[in-house]
Amino acid sequence: MPIKEKQDTMGSPALKKRSGRSSGLRRTLLVTLLLMTLIPLIGISIITIWRQYANSRVQIINQLTSVATLKEAQIHSWFDSLSPDLELVVANPRVRANITELIGSQHNEILAAAWRGVILDTLKVALVNEDKFDEIFLIDETGKVIISTNPERDAQDFSDKPFFQEGLRGDFVQAPIFSPLYDEMVVFAAVPLSDGDDQAHGVLAGVAKLETINEIMLERAGLGETGETYLVNADHIILTEPRESPKWKTPVTHTHGADEALRGKNGASLYLNYQDPPNSVVGVYRWLPNLEVALLAEQSQAEAFASTFQNIWGILGATIITIMITIVVVIFVTDYIVAPLIDLTNIAVRATDGDLSQTISIERDDEIGILANAFNTMMAQLNKLIENLEVRVAERTVDLLRANTRLTYEAVEREHAEEDLRKIQQRLIETQEIASLGSWGLNVHTRKLQWSEETFKITGLKIQDAAPSYQDYVTLLHPDDGPLFEAHLEKAVKESLIYEIELRHRQSDGSYNHTLMRARPILLDNKVVKIRGSLLDITKRKQVEKALLQANLELERLTILDDLTQIANRRRFYAYLHQEWKKLTRTRTKLALILCDIDHFKQFNDTYGHLTGDECLYQVAQAINRVIRRPADLAARYGGEEFVILLPDTNKEGAEKIIKAVQTEIKDLAFFKKQPDHFDPVTLSFGISCTVPSTKFTPENLLGAADEALYEAKRRGRNTLATIPLNKPDTP
Numbered sequence: 001m002p003i004k005e006k007q008d009t010m011g012s013p014a015l016k017k018r019s020g021r022s023s024g025l026r027r028t029l030l031v032t033l034l035l036m037t038l039i040p041l042i043g044i045s046i047i048t049i050w051r052q053y054a055n056s057r058v059q060i061i062n063q064l065t066s067v068a069t070l071k072e073a074q075i076h077s078w079f080d081s082l083s084p085d086l087e088l089v090v091a092n093p094r095v096r097a098n099i100t101e102l103i104g105s106q107h108n109e110i111l112a113a114a115w116r117g118v119i120l121d122t123l124k125v126a127l128v129n130e131d132k133f134d135e136i137f138l139i140d141e142t143g144k145v146i147i148s149t150n151p152e153r154d155a156q157d158f159s160d161k162p163f164f165q166e167g168l169r170g171d172f173v174q175a176p177i178f179s180p181l182y183d184e185m186v187v188f189a190a191v192p193l194s195d196g197d198d199q200a201h202g203v204l205a206g207v208a209k210l211e212t213i214n215e216i217m218l219e220r221a222g223l224g225e226t227g228e229t230y231l232v233n234a235d236h237i238i239l240t241e242p243r244e245s246p247k248w249k250t251p252v253t254h255t256h257g258a259d260e261a262l263r264g265k266n267g268a269s270l271y272l273n274y275q276d277p278p279n280s281v282v283g284v285y286r287w288l289p290n291l292e293v294a295l296l297a298e299q300s301q302a303e304a305f306a307s308t309f310q311n312i313w314g315i316l317g318a319t320i321i322t323i324m325i326t327i328v329v330v331i332f333v334t335d336y337i338v339a340p341l342i343d344l345t346n347i348a349v350r351a352t353d354g355d356l357s358q359t360i361s362i363e364r365d366d367e368i369g370i371l372a373n374a375f376n377t378m379m380a381q382l383n384k385l386i387e388n389l390e391v392r393v394a395e396r397t398v399d400l401l402r403a404n405t406r407l408t409y410e411a412v413e414r415e416h417a418e419e420d421l422r423k424i425q426q427r428l429i430e431t432q433e434i435a436s437l438g439s440w441g442l443n444v445h446t447r448k449l450q451w452s453e454e455t456f457k458i459t460g461l462k463i464q465d466a467a468p469s470y471q472d473y474v475t476l477l478h479p480d481d482g483p484l485f486e487a488h489l490e491k492a493v494k495e496s497l498i499y500e501i502e503l504r505h506r507q508s509d510g511s512y513n514h515t516l517m518r519a520r521p522i523l524l525d526n527k528v529v530k531i532r533g534s535l536l537d538i539t540k541r542k543q544v545e546k547a548l549l550q551a552n553l554e555l556e557r558l559t560i561l562d563d564l565t566q567i568a569n570r571r572r573f574y575a576y577l578h579q580e581w582k583k584l585t586r587t588r589t590k591l592a593l594i595l596c597d598i599d600h601f602k603q604f605n606d607t608y609g610h611l612t613g614d615e616c617l618y619q620v621a622q623a624i625n626r627v628i629r630r631p632a633d634l635a636a637r638y639g640g641e642e643f644v645i646l647l648p649d650t651n652k653e654g655a656e657k658i659i660k661a662v663q664t665e666i667k668d669l670a671f672f673k674k675q676p677d678h679f680d681p682v683t684l685s686f687g688i689s690c691t692v693p694s695t696k697f698t699p700e701n702l703l704g705a706a707d708e709a710l711y712e713a714k715r716r717g718r719n720t721l722a723t724i725p726l727n728k729p730d731t732p
Helices: 013-089 093-104 109-130 162-169 211-218 256-262 306-352 367-387 389-435 453-459 470-476 481-495 539-560 570-587 601-608 610-627 652-667 699-715
Strands: 133-140 145-148 177-179 184-186 188-194 200-208 228-233 267-272 280-288 293-300 437-443 449-451 499-506 512-524 527-537 591-598 634-639 642-648 684-691 721-723
Touching (some): 013 133, 013 188, 013 228, 013 267, 013 280, 013 293, 013 306, 093 109, 093 145, 093 188, 093 200, 109 133, 162 188, 162 200, 211 228, 256 267, 256 280, 256 293, 306 367, 367 389, 437 453, 449 453, 470 481, 481 499, 481 512, 570 591, 570 634, 570 642, 570 699, 591 610, 591 652, 591 699, 601 610, 610 634, 610 642, 642 652, 652 684, 652 721, 684 699, 699 721
Antiparallel strands (some): 133 145, 177 184, 188 200, 228 293, 280 293, 437 449, 437 527, 499 512, 512 527, 591 684, 634 642
């Protein structure tokens, strides 16, 4: 880049210092650009490789899953066909009749031998035609083989074998098991033999050929060169022929796939197979509950991921080449950006040393060229500003003279404003007097008070030039309010807090008025120097609040009392019942409820009139209320001539004691003794229900049980009690 300089200042210390920093700019820019390009590039490569591997793994597992599903369907088809094939052997009525004759002629050896030859030929023909069994044999109802295609099984006792016991009940195919008799894994199939009366007289059984399962498992379609499928029983023994026979006689496997499948799980994973040495495979495993075996489909990881690893190496190679190209491009771009900035920095340093005639010429159309042109323009403007500085100083002097004239005018205006302020202050005093609102101030350091005229009136003092001392003011306060005032004042000073409190001031007649004090700290250099506030007389408001509170308390009392009986009403009872129910549910404490009713009350009303009836209700209610003495007990009028008694922490016996006390109290009432001799004494019927409250029941359940008990007492003839415990959730 060509650069014009009018003075040579390259040797200045400041220029050398800043030139040394230019290499730091190049290094920072180079590192930044490399990080901005390489980190995303490497990140994208890693994500691409991982997705390539993950997609391949999903594809391989899906393929193995399809193979395993096909194998499972083929095995189930073979397994389910064994019983029907045996049924076909005896489907012919003539064959079934022959078998019946054979079973029934066991006591006649000559006749049995004749039938045995006929049936043996039939079984041998079925053995060849079906080609699914190694041998077929006939078992009588005692479990003894009476004929078999394998003479070694004749007279064999299978009575304790599951396939015989289940075969008597219906078609049955036993899961593969190791048989000591056959010294190998076998699958037994059995069907019952009956003559039409649904009573089994024997069992036709067969030993299935396992070669069919081997053929299914050895079919390698979709498994590549290294894939295989095989079955494993609950003893970890490989039932089908493995791809590579292990070195031990009995092929046993304890791979991850086999272990998971034998736990009843289905899935897929990467693990080591049964070979010696083991090979890493991709495996899909399933548990076949009907056969009680595990089905595994596996393929070598090397074969399965061969194409994937090839693609990954290709991605890595392309990434490395791209990184190398990126580094070269970043170095070139860095030099292209930093070189002109270094030249521009050198010229700027010379300008800071006082040479304002410096210019720079950079022939570029980008932002750096624009910066160079802006620098030259700035230098030209700076020279022009210096040339015009003296002119501007002269102009500024003229402005100052004009400002002085303006200040003189403003001083006159200030005098007028002060006069207006005095008028406003007078109106403020009048406003405070109307609103019974005084103002005050306190110097924090000298503890000197300043009061408005209204503040003197509110505190009951005569208006004077100076407010009382701080200590004298504290003595004016109620003994309980003095410490409160000083505590709030101290907190306001320490924490710069605005506060609002109610205070009582002693008046000249010894009474106290109520005031509301508000205060705000005044700060200077972040320290509280003064407190300013207001004092409002709220004595009348307090009197109104007190009267309102008393009226509310009386109203609340009236809402929970029954007007006639002066005991709790039904609303109060329900609220208290739910309250105690929740509390006793937590503490697991007993609760008793008594519902009582005045016997023949309608007759009493009709005989003596409603006024006497109302007095009767009042006397009974008060008698009940006198009996219950514990604070937690509650008596309430439930409705009409019904009353209810709630007894927390009380069992059935305690409730009965309360009832006896109520009966005695009513019997001794002077009101009832004044009644005519021909009228029977007033009596009550009682219904009791007890429980330990819990979430299984509701308070309404308890009340319903007590109501049912009350009806039972009425039914028994009145003037008695009945109890129904709350012990079922559906109790009404």
